[in-house]
Amino acid sequence: MTTATATLPVEQRIIALESQISEARFLKRLSMLWLTVGNAALVCAVVAGNLFIDYSKPGLGRVMLNFFGVAAFLASSSGSIYWWNQHRSTIRNKTVELRQKEAEKRSLQAAEVAARSLSSTFRTYYESIPNVRDEFRRGAERYRSRHNLFQLTVIIGSILTSVSTTAAAEQGIWSWIAVGISALVSISAGIIAYFKFRERSLNLQQTADSIDLEVQSYTLGIRRYKDVPPEVASALFAEEVERIREEQRKKELQLEQPPEVSQQRPQPA
Missing domain, CATH: 1.20.120 (Four Helix Bundle (Hemerythrin (Met), subunit A))
Structure with a gap:
């Protein structure tokens, strides 16, 4: 079996792992974006609601607004942190496997080089x-x-x-x-x-x-x-x-x- 044939499955796995790592990094960035900008926007919305809404009108209550705003902020923060940590773990695990496959590929290539005396x-x-x-x-x-x-x-x-x-x-x-x-x-x-x-x-x-x-x-x-x-x-x-x-x-x-x-x-x- 030639080196090109032997390394083909390893090359294919490396390509797949690089694609999965790239996707996980993109999703991690999205979760971080929501963790920072999205949650900051929620806080700004609650603050703006307290400043600009006229609560003297019937049916409008500051307590209810703050309750739902804080609940949404806590749920959003927990979810974004959870998904960020999940994607970080995926990147770490896939990166370890990628390094192992790259080491295997280098070993196969080194064997071919050694065969050339x-x-x-x-x-x-x-x-x-x-x-x-x-x-x-x-x-x-x-x-x-x-x-x-x-x-x-x-x-x-x-x-x-x-x-x-x-x-x-x-x-x-x-x-x-x-x-x-x-x-x-x-x-x-x-x-x-x-x-x-x-x-x-x-x-x-x-x-x-x-x-x-x-x-x-x-x-x-x-x-x-x-x-x-x-x-x-x-x-x-x-x-x-x-x-x-x-x-x-x-x-x-x-x-x-x-x-x-x-x-x-x-x-x-």
């Missing part, structure tokens, strides 16, 4: 590359999550600022709420602009995909490794991976520089 130095190097690739992917996911969090803060905060500013015409306390939310929006926008989470995530993801492509090409003996002697193929593989990693380091250094320095950098001919 290559040097022990290259075997060690080759076995370390999947870990490097996965580290880039984890970094990309980490920066992507941070960017989404702060971007969501900017979007929601901008909407709440407009609402609070409008309400400030009736009640003075809303003007302070609008000021606080506006400050939070400005801080979040500044953090996004300074740390450049989106750009860092994109660079790391591209680097991980490029390394993964080289690993697959080398393992299957395709593209630049087709009909190439093992010694030459191993040298080509190491050179290409190191070139990709060097490009990633240059991208990181470029992101650390101020915008005016990056704009003055001469473009390669």
Whole structure:
């Protein structure tokens, strides 16, 4: 049985696990969004009801409003916390299984490399590359999550600022709420602009995909490794991976520089 045939079931399971983890992360973000924004909206609705509703009219009672509002808040908080914890457990369990399958895949690929009678130095190097690739992917996911969090803060905060500013015409306390939310929006926008989470995530993801492509090409003996002697193929593989990693380091250094320095950098001919 060839390595490609042996690793096919493992590859399929890895793809399925990555899809399940991605879905669980999306649902976890939704539950966190409801836990924070949804419950905050419920509190604001109850407060607004106490401030703006005329309770002198028949059939309107402040006690009943507060009772149902607090009950809805408690039920919403409990449900959102429960679902957030459920999705977190799913992510943790699926991630453990994914790491196990990736280790199994690396073992199968290492066996194929060993069968080519290559040097022990290259075997060690080759076995370390999947870990490097996965580290880039984890970094990309980490920066992507941070960017989404702060971007969501900017979007929601901008909407709440407009609402609070409008309400400030009736009640003075809303003007302070609008000021606080506006400050939070400005801080979040500044953090996004300074740390450049989106750009860092994109660079790391591209680097991980490029390394993964080289690993697959080398393992299957395709593209630049087709009909190439093992010694030459191993040298080509190491050179290409190191070139990709060097490009990633240059991208990181470029992101650390101020915008005016990056704009003055001469473009390669």
